[in-house]
Amino acid sequence: xxNKDMQAVNTPKLxxxxxxxxxxxxxxxxxxxxxxxxxxxxxxxxxxxxxxFGLQRLKKGELDKGPLSKxxxxxxxxxxxxxxxxxxxxxxxxxxxxxxxxxxxxxxACDMTMEVMGVKPEDLRQDLISDYCSVGTYIKExxxxxxxxxx
Amino acid sequence: xxxxxxxxxxxxxxxxxxxxxxxxxxAAIGDIVEIEGTHPASKKEIPMAVNALGYxxxxxxxxxxxxxxxxxxx
Numbered sequence: 001x002x003n004k005d006m007q008a009v010n011t012p013k014l015x016x017x018x019x020x021x022x023x024x025x026x027x028x029x030x031x032x033x034x035x036x037x038x039x040x041x042x043x044x045x046x047x048x049x050x051x052x053f054g055l056q057r058l059k060k061g062e063l064d065k066g067p068l069s070k071x072x073x074x075x076x077x078x079x080x081x082x083x084x085x086x087x088x089x090x091x092x093x094x095x096x097x098x099x100x101x102x103x104x105x106x107x108x109a110c111d112m113t114m115e116v117m118g119v120k121p122e123d124l125r126q127d128l129i130s131d132y133c134s135v136g137t138y139i140k141e142x143x144x145x146x147x148x149x150x151x
Numbered sequence: 152x153x154x155x156x157x158x159x160x161x162x163x164x165x166x167x168x169x170x171x172x173x174x175x176x177x178a179a180i181g182d183i184v185e186i187e188g189t190h191p192a193s194k195k196e197i198p199m200a201v202n203a204l205g206y207x208x209x210x211x212x213x214x215x216x217x218x219x220x221x222x223x224x225x
Binding site for chain 2: 034037038040041042043088089090091096099102103
């Protein structure tokens, strides 16, 4: 028997990537921005949804302030990785987020996280943020995306 | 027809790909974008991006560690 309530909506898939940035760890912010920039460079549309600890990285001056997800060792591990990244000439998160915006990427901030964590719009880098939204917007975009990731 | 030169020698992932895309966005139809770099994976990934974008690779040259890719924005 067919359950009409559960029928899949036949949404056409666009050449689009929708990525949830849940973690605020430095290495995972790198992953999100590298993948986002790569997708934009290959002609995809990209939306990054910053939520929970990820949203903290959109606060003024906080983009690269996250710890390492593994072996942070009170910041010692992060320092070592940063040194190696400098040596390998890896671009800064600031350059990556600027490029992301220049290539037309969208940054969305989760309004529920803002309420729970007491974050006000003026605490955030509003110049980067395209919109404030909640799960409905994400699902709508995810339905039409050919790639979705949770980082 | 103009020509845009991009130098990403010494840069690593994802900078060569991103700078290539930035140049292609700025280029007008018919312009040539010439990108020169040393990051090994980008030598094959830039052509992938160019194909996905529907533009045309004119040439790919390599000398020592340095590659040079010429793209036409058609």
